[in-house]
Amino acid sequence: MEITHELLVGLAKSYGLFYLMGFFVIVTIYAFWPSLGKRFDRAANSILDDEDGPCR
Template identity: 70%
Template sequence: MFEISHETLVAFSKSWGLFYLMGFFLCVVAYAFWPSNRKRFDRAKTSILDRDDKPWK
């Protein structure tokens, strides 16, 4: 049967694991700071303060 040795697993985590986390980090930062997202974020954070107590329908 195909066996994964301890060293293989460590090597995999130290390379691909790192790339995956770094890539993920970059995506999240890009999303959070993407200029055109600013408007929807600003709206989201202020709209919860509206004194509205009915659903849209």
Template identity: 65%
Template sequence: MPFEHESLVAFAKSFGLFYLFAFFIGVLIYALWPSNKNRFDRAAHSILNDEDRPCR
């Protein structure tokens, strides 16, 4: 049973949509997971440390 180009394109578009949607949900869950809050807070404030100064 040979596949036509249009059917393969439609399958690829559908699968790609579901794949990206699942990836987005996974990233969203990771970013909003309560135990990751401290890690993200440290990363957000790490560039504001007083120790980092330009070389003179």
């Protein structure tokens, strides 16, 4: 079997698509995991809590 440029491009496109789809599913599950809600809320509000006033 000869490895050609077209073969490599086709494999990269196919496996790259499945890799990104799997990565998207894992990140989405992580983001909506119920026990991580407090951590995300704390991170979202931490920038607002640390403000003392306008910068001079």
